[in-house]
Amino acid sequence: MYNAKAYAAASEKSPLASTTIARRDPTPNDVQIEILFCGICHSDLHQVRNEWSGVMPTVYPCVPGHEIVGRVTKIGTGVTKFKVGDIGAVGCMVDSDGTCANCAEGEEQFCPNFILTYNFPDKHTGGVTYGGYSDSIVVDQRFVLKVPGNLDLAGAAPLLCAGITTYSPLHHWGVGEGKKVGIVGLGGLGHMGVKFAHALGAHVVLFTTSPNKKDDALRLGADEVVISKDANEMAKHAGSFHFILDAVSADHDINAFLNLLRRDGNMTLVGAPEKPMAVSSFNLLMGRRSLSGSIIGGTVETQEMLDFCGEHNITSDVEVIPIQKVNEAYERLLKSDVKYRFVIDMASLKKEA
Numbered sequence: 528m529y530n531a532k533a534y535a536a537a538s539e540k541s542p543l544a545s546t547t548i549a550r551r552d553p554t555p556n557d558v559q560i561e562i563l564f565c566g567i568c569h570s571d572l573h574q575v576r577n578e579w580s581g582v583m584p585t586v587y588p589c590v591p592g593h594e595i596v597g598r599v600t601k602i603g604t605g606v607t608k609f610k611v612g613d614i615g616a617v618g619c620m621v622d623s624d625g626t627c628a629n630c631a632e633g634e635e636q637f638c639p640n641f642i643l644t645y646n647f648p649d650k651h652t653g654g655v656t657y658g659g660y661s662d663s664i665v666v667d668q669r670f671v672l673k674v675p676g677n678l679d680l681a682g683a684a685p686l687l688c689a690g691i692t693t694y695s696p697l698h699h700w701g702v703g704e705g706k707k708v709g710i711v712g713l714g715g716l717g718h719m720g721v722k723f724a725h726a727l728g729a730h731v732v733l734f735t736t737s738p739n740k741k742d743d744a745l746r747l748g749a750d751e752v753v754i755s756k757d758a759n760e761m762a763k764h765a766g767s768f769h770f771i772l773d774a775v776s777a778d779h780d781i782n783a784f785l786n787l788l789r790r791d792g793n794m795t796l797v798g799a800p801e802k803p804m805a806v807s808s809f810n811l812l813m814g815r816r817s818l819s820g821s822i823i824g825g826t827v828e829t830q831e832m833l834d835f836c837g838e839h840n841i842t843s844d845v846e847v848i849p850i851q852k853v854n855e856a857y858e859r860l861l862k863s864d865v866k867y868r869f870v871i872d873m874a875s876l877k878k879e880a
């Protein structure tokens with residue numbers, strides 16, 4: 528074991544603060560990474576504040592962060608995928624059983640025994656896993672991805688969660704040319720959804736509660752922007768969408784969007800607000816519409832997404848911050864004031880004692 532610098536929350540009411548955590552020394556299949564950049568996902572905020580207590584209660588201290596890009600500093604004797612000095616990336620998962628049907632298909636995100644990057648049991652240390660708000664991490668090579676060389680590293684970090692979480696359902700539901708697609712919420716996930724749906728050739732409509740994001744949405748690839756609080760604007764799109772991706776982090780009325788789906792249209796939730804939502808059954812009965820969910824993506828699809836980003840030169844629009852500003856960034860996330868992902872420059876952690 529060795530000591531790593533990190534930022535952790537000591538309780539659901541505590542701000543994140545500098546600390547030291549124990550990491551394992553690399554075992555034969557492990558890759559040790561010096562973390563260069565880590566994105567701030569709204570899931571980090573939900574988890575730090577224990578907003579998902581019913582599903583995955585937070586164990587403190589909690590070190591969040593699952594949009595990790597860094598440099599390989601050490602490898603185990605069995606590692607073939609990376610050498611020291613390479614760039615490696617880690618997303619939301621660091622382990623799975625490797626034996627179930629989902630793992631066999633490279634869909635480890637559905638493995639009943641998957642281990643998320645933070646707040647999950649850590650078989651090596653006996654505690655819980657600690658995420659990327661840290662100067663280093665040690666991860667099994669199966670869960671370390673390769674970043675195409677042409678991508679800016681700070682802009683690539685959010686691909687590891689916001690990227691794959693939007694790429695995966697767009698593919699699963701056949702988004703492409705000739706499809707009218709809605710993206711709800713222009714935050715970290717939503718802005719990647721707009722970029723991917725546009726790159727796939729769909730007609731993209733962005734729904735936002737923030738009128739000041741309209742120009743950005745058009746620049747990012749939306750063909751139209753609808754202010755979702757404006758009932759007249761919403762009514763113009765009734766019954767017209769093949770697919771809608773909802774990436775909203777807070778309580779909102781999803782019925783207003785279900786009503787915009789055409790016959791057999793699907794709305795997929797990736798947003799994970801704290802409280803359950805109400806669904807009017809008539810909005811689904813009419814037109815045989817469906818409502819579903821999606822969670823991140825497996826290692827195979829995550830690498831495919833990174834390679835797609837390399838080919839199409841897609842990265843996240845980021846605001847790079849020092850780690851000392853992380854608590855301020857959380858407050859801004861709650862005000863939908865992010866353009867469009869905060870990414871921590873981990874060199875700033877060196878300043879901490």
Ligand code: NAP
Pocket residue numbers: 567568569570571573688689692711712713714715716717734735736737740774775776777778779796797798799800821822823860861863864865867
């Ligand atoms: P984010 O950057 O904070 O963006 C959320 C966006 O939702 C905001 O920018 C805002 O967009 C909109 N919004 C916020 N409050 C709203 C409200 N009260 N009513 C309507 N719209 C509202 O968050 P994120 O990191 O993209 O994450 C979004 C959600 O996805 C979170 O709940 C997160 O936990 C979840 N998530 C799920 C997965 C998965 O695998 N399923 C993976 C990662 C994250 P506008 O200003 O445009 O309205």
Ligand code: ZN
Pocket residue numbers: 568569570571593619688689
């Ligand atoms: Zn995330």
